[in-house]
Amino acid sequence: MDEKDRRIEELETALAARDELIAKLLVRIEELERRLGLNSKNSSKAPSSDGLKKPSPQSLREKSGKASGGQAGHKGGTLKQVAQPDEIVTHVIKSCPRCATDLEPGAVIGIRKRQVFDIPEPRMQVTEHRAQIKHCHGCDLQVMADFPQQALAPVQYGPRVKALSVYLHQQQMIPEDRLETLFQDVFALPISATTIASNSTGFAEQVTPLTHIILENLRKAPVKNLDESGLRVAAKLHWLHVMSNDEWTYYRVAEKRGDLPQGLTGTIMHDHFKPYYTLKDVTHALCGAHHLRELKRLEEIEKEPWAKLMSRLLKLACHQANQGAVPAARVARIERIYDRIVEQGMSFHEKQAPLTRGLRGRQKRRPGHNLAIRLHDYKQDALRFLSHANVPFTNNQAEQDVRMIKVKQKISGGFRTLTGAQIFATTRTFFSSMRKQGINLFQAILNPDSQNCSRAHA
Numbered sequence: 331m332d333e334k335d336r337r338i339e340e341l342e343t344a345l346a347a348r349d350e351l352i353a354k355l356l357v358r359i360e361e362l363e364r365r366l367g368l369n370s371k372n373s374s375k376a377p378s379s380d381g382l383k384k385p386s387p388q389s390l391r392e393k394s395g396k397a398s399g400g401q402a403g404h405k406g407g408t409l410k411q412v413a414q415p416d417e418i419v420t421h422v423i424k425s426c427p428r429c430a431t432d433l434e435p436g437a438v439i440g441i442r443k444r445q446v447f448d449i450p451e452p453r454m455q456v457t458e459h460r461a462q463i464k465h466c467h468g469c470d471l472q473v474m475a476d477f478p479q480q481a482l483a484p485v486q487y488g489p490r491v492k493a494l495s496v497y498l499h500q501q502q503m504i505p506e507d508r509l510e511t512l513f514q515d516v517f518a519l520p521i522s523a524t525t526i527a528s529n530s531t532g533f534a535e536q537v538t539p540l541t542h543i544i545l546e547n548l549r550k551a552p553v554k555n556l557d558e559s560g561l562r563v564a565a566k567l568h569w570l571h572v573m574s575n576d577e578w579t580y581y582r583v584a585e586k587r588g589d590l591p592q593g594l595t596g597t598i599m600h601d602h603f604k605p606y607y608t609l610k611d612v613t614h615a616l617c618g619a620h621h622l623r624e625l626k627r628l629e630e631i632e633k634e635p636w637a638k639l640m641s642r643l644l645k646l647a648c649h650q651a652n653q654g655a656v657p658a659a660r661v662a663r664i665e666r667i668y669d670r671i672v673e674q675g676m677s678f679h680e681k682q683a684p685l686t687r688g689l690r691g692r693q694k695r696r697p698g699h700n701l702a703i704r705l706h707d708y709k710q711d712a713l714r715f716l717s718h719a720n721v722p723f724t725n726n727q728a729e730q731d732v733r734m735i736k737v738k739q740k741i742s743g744g745f746r747t748l749t750g751a752q753i754f755a756t757t758r759t760f761f762s763s764m765r766k767q768g769i770n771l772f773q774a775i776l777n778p779d780s781q782n783c784s785r786a787h788a
Contacts, residue, residue: 357685364631364697411445454519457481457488487521487529493775495526496533500757501771503734503741534756537778541759545580548573552596553615553720555728556606558587559735562744563751570755572732579731579762581755583748597718599725602704615714617725618644621705628698636675637698640705643667648723651715661716668705668713675702731762 424434461475480489495513498504504512506523513519548554558571561583569587573580582591588605597613600606601620622644628637647664650656656664679699695703705712715721738754745751764774 364627409445409447411443415445452517454517487525489776491519491521492529492533493772495521495529496757496775497772499526499530500533500754501761503738505742530753530757533775533778534753537760538756540778541580541756544578544759544763545573548575548578548580549591549593550595551575551578553722554594554596554598555722555725555731556591556598556600557725557728557732558603559732560587561735561739561751563748564746565744568748568751570732570735570751572728574728574731574762576727577763577766579759579766581731581759581762583751583755597714597721599722599728601725602708613714614708614711615718615721616708616711618648618712618715619724619726621701621712624697624701628701632696632698634675634678634698636671636678636702640668640671640675643671647713647716651719651723655719656716661713664716665709665713668709672702672706672709675699676706678702734758734762 422434425432459477459481461477463472463474465471466473480486495509498509498512499506506526509526510521510523513521554573554575556571556573558569561568561570563583566585569584569589571582571584571589571591573582573591587603590605590609592609594609594612597615598606598609599615599617601617607614622641625637625641625644628634629641643664647656650660650664675698679696679702682696682699685694685696715723745754760774760778761771764771
């Protein structure tokens with residue numbers, strides 16, 4: 331081979347290597363562009379990650395055709411005058427505003443009432459308990475009357491102060507140092523951050539038995555929603571697991587995302603976190619809202635034609651289920667259309683050029699291909715809401731219940747200790763469950779063992 335042929339061979343080899351590199355870079359660019367197009371509306375990203383480029387709100391629900399605002403029969407929530415006000419201020423008219431005639435001797439022929447709802451000026455009330463001491467002639471000793479439970483020390487905070495600190499600290503998530511300032515500014519009451527934390531700890535210990543009952547109620551519930559979210563504990567990643575329905579909520583902190591609840595029965599609604607399929611004695615249902623977000627991404631970014639068809643079908647199926655029990659014939663028809671659309675999606679991706687294979691692991695697939703395979707393999711779980719009236723279309727219940735940990739992270743970032751995270755999970759289990767029961771939270775904190783909380787024991 332002469333010098334010219336050798337030079338041509340070297341150039342061909344260099345061009346082939348360059349073409350291979352260009353192909354890899356194009357795949358990488360495509361992936362990065364896809365990631366740039368992700369937001370909270372077309373993926374599972376949190377809304378807080380959208381930043382200043384937050385997309386305009388677009389509901390995945392179909393239009394109902396009804397006018398916006400309150401519907402006929404909706405009870406308004408405006409203030410209404412009460413029959414027995416706490417204070418009555420009478421405004422006397424002494425003279426006519428037009429001709430200045432003296433009206434004081436005249437009789438009152440009517441009144442017009444206006445009521446102002448306000449909060450009285452907060453003031454601290456100090457109650458002194460005095461226990462009598464007497465001499466017993468029978469045993470020749472001095473004896474003293476018993477102090478009540480709320481007055482066991484020479485000076486201590488009362489139950490309402492403790493309940494308010496727990497409510498503001500754990501429910502409203504005000505940090506200890508800011509809460510310390512709030513008590514000083516509003517009530518002129520000195521209370522330390524250590525005492526505030528101690529109040530939360532004591533309350534969590536008090537309601538722990540009740541949270542165990544709530545957990546058992548959810549384990550046996552016919553349908554429950556499951557979700558999980560990451561949180562920082564002692565600068566390490568942990569996971570907050572939530573299990574809930576429209577009556578109860580249970581939170582649990584775990585070191586691993588795969589540390590799943592055990593002993594469940596009935597149907598579990600989740601977001602296709604694969605380890606859930608290792609649970610025994612349960613039926614699975616997959617979140618339709620997650621599928622709609624993924625399909626929206628495929629429609630907007632990947633431009634895959636089958637995605638729009640599947641999105642329209644799932645919305646139609648959801649609308650049918652919301653109207654009541656879906657006839658078997660209609661369910662069968664929806665399933666046939668579902669199968670055809672999934673087949674279109676699989677066929678679409680089988681015609682695409684395969685992605686560049688990595689050095690290790692299985693052949694990588696496009697997001698749309700993965701979704702099509704999931705919809706094919708887990709068809710019954712994706713459409714379970716059609717044949718079971720008590721199974722919802724979405725996992726929104728669990729997502730709403732787990733959202734509070736993100737609020738907590740925005741305020742304080744995380745937890746310094748695992749104990750602090752567990753206290754938070756315990757108190758929030760109680761708060762969320764009592765809220766769903768329609769019980770006033772502050773009253774429930776004042777007396778968590780009262781009859782108001784007895785439904786958990788049923």
